[in-house]
Amino acid sequence: RKEVEQDPGPFNVPEGATVAFNCTYSNSASQSFFWYRQDCRKEPKLLMSVYSSGNEDGRFTAQLNRASQYISLLIRDSKLSDSATYLCVVNRDDKIIFGKGTRLHILP
Amino acid sequence: DAGVTQSPTHLIKTRGQQVTLRCSPKSGHDTVSWYQQALGQGPQFIFQYYEEEERQRGNFPDRFSGHQFPNYSSELNVNALLLGDSALYLCASSYETGVGANVLTFGAGSRLTVL
Numbered sequence: 001r002k003e004v005e006q007d008p009g010p011f012n013v014p015e016g017a018t019v020a021f022n023c024t025y026s027n028s029a030s031q032s033f034f035w036y037r038q039d040c041r042k043e044p045k046l047l048m049s050v051y052s053s054g055n056e057d058g059r060f061t062a063q064l065n066r067a068s069q070y071i072s073l074l075i076r077d078s079k080l081s082d083s084a085t086y087l088c089v090v091n092r093d094d095k096i097i098f099g100k101g102t103r104l105h106i107l108p
Numbered sequence: 109d110a111g112v113t114q115s116p117t118h119l120i121k122t123r124g125q126q127v128t129l130r131c132s133p134k135s136g137h138d139t140v141s142w143y144q145q146a147l148g149q150g151p152q153f154i155f156q157y158y159e160e161e162e163r164q165r166g167n168f169p170d171r172f173s174g175h176q177f178p179n180y181s182s183e184l185n186v187n188a189l190l191l192g193d194s195a196l197y198l199c200a201s202s203y204e205t206g207v208g209a210n211v212l213t214f215g216a217g218s219r220l221t222v223l
Contacts, residue, residue: 004150032210034211036212042216043198043214043215043216043217044151044198044212044214045214046211046212046213049211087150087151091210093164094156094163094164094210095153095156095164095166096141096153096156096200096210096212097153098143098150098151098152098153099150100149100150101149101150
């Protein structure tokens with residue numbers, strides 16, 4: 001089993017819709033959690049950190065459930081510019097592990 | 109403020125050759141991590157350097173080695189190249205401690221093609 005697993009993609013979503021990504025991690029000792037975004041043929045960039053209490057940044061909401069070892073990302077009112085691959089990331093003992101990523105296509 | 113810079117951006121090698129990739133971290137960062145990203149996959153952790161020592165290592169063979177210099181820059185070396193080593197190699201830097209620790213800033217990558 002992979003240490004970080006994400007929803008298979010791609011997700012094809014009309015502009016303005018809400019989309020949710022899920023991620024599970026296998027090691028309960030994992031300490032911190034992030035979502036990164038990667039545009040086609042570009043490097044990954046931090047989208048947001050994920051905190052136990054849940055956190056929001058504009059249209060983006062991230063949640064963490066340590067008991068279920070589950071992380072989520074919700075994008076509301078999706079824009080064409082949200083089209084990208086979203087990477088779930090887990091930090092365990094300073095080893096930062098990426099999921100395979102979920103590709104999102106926002107359709108006009 | 110320069111971000112993470114990597115060189116070369118593209119290179120082509122043949123099987124059995126050796127390659128060295130270079131990385132300069134973002135100003136103020138002291139930790140460098142290297143990742144391999146194959147097409148359609150997420151970045152795979154190779155290793156991390158801090159204080160000129162390899163601190164963590166992923167599931168990569170000894171053909172992959174690295175180095176960190178006193179100015180925090182780093183090199184990734186791959187010996188005896190295989191076709192399967194063709195990938196985008198990403199360098200990421202971060203702070204070791206404090207606010208923002210373990211938040212990675214990536215370079216644009218070095219795309220290696222092995223023929």
